[in-house]
Amino acid sequence: MTTDQAQDLQVNEDFLANSSGGPTVLRILLGTQLRRLRKNKEISRHDAGYAIRASHAKISRMELGQVSFKRRDVDDLLKLYGVDDPEQREALLGLISSANAQGWWHKYGDVLPQWFGVYVGLEEAASMIRTFEVQFVPGLLQTEEYARAVINLSSTTRSKDDVTDRVDMRMHRQTRLHDPDAPHLWAVVDEGVLHRPYGDNATMRGQIEHLIEMNRRPNITVQIATFDIGGHPAAGGPFSILRFPTPQLPDVVYLEQLSSALYFDKYDDTHRYAQTMDHLATQAPTPDRTEEILRPFLKRYGT
Secondary structure (H helix, E strand, C coil), X not given: CCHHHHHHHHHHHHHHCXXXXXXXXXXXXXXXXXXXXXXXXXXXXXXXXXXXCCCHHHHHHHHCCCCCCCHHHHHHHHHHCCCXXXXXXHHHHCCHHHHCCCCHHHHHCXXXXXXXXXXXXHHHHCCEEEEEECCCCCHHHCCHHHHHHHHHCCCCCCCHHHHHHHHXXXXXXXXXXXXXXXXXXXXXXXXXXXXXXXXXXXXXXXXXXXXXXXXXXXXXXXXEECXXXXXXCCCCCCEEXXXXXXXXXXXXXXXXXXXXXXXXXXXXXXXXXXXXXXXXXXXXXXXXXXXXXXXXXXXXXXX
């Protein structure tokens, strides 16, 4: 690792120390640097795992920032990768305690799957979130009543307390949109979402009114992919793309599944999804027509 890379890490640590999503992003930054060092030395994940008495799968999770780091493991890997300069080593080892810190969402650990906790941390640190949804209103735009109706349908919900905790966590996630450094949220919502009622008519009316209000905010863009646009390139299902304010972090594509999630950060993957989102946003009616499209649904649900 060069001195410039070490300085880049220190700059990013200072930047992310003031970011609510810092721990997750720091883990990814540290993992990215470890992956780069390993590849530069042409060392396999298997051999790297052997050096720290672990499996190649653990090396993969470390490099993706999906697990916490032990100082001994990172120290051994740096020796294996030939990082001998004390200042360069400390630039990396110094990230560990911050990277292992817990974010606010960890207090919801009883109802928060680990695979989704990673996403919440990324979402907290993102400067732009682009999302396409076909089943529900995106979580960041849901009202409390709508969120409760959606969560009540989940097969993983065990009790009323679980529902309350999950709703509270979703509402907490939304506070990020009102921060001074709030990310830009660009949501494209399939029209089918508006036809699919969750809760009673009052819940749906409140949700549609909320979408109209949110679309008026300067950092939020809502588009409705109406049925009359026909087929579109995002027919494969919902996804989100997260972009970060530091160039050392690549875009991340998030695909949620029934009991797990997929994360992509390689350029070929993220670029393909970004192109799909661009095409979808171009095909869908422009954001200035969103309110016009939503208002008839207010009448449908009783206004």
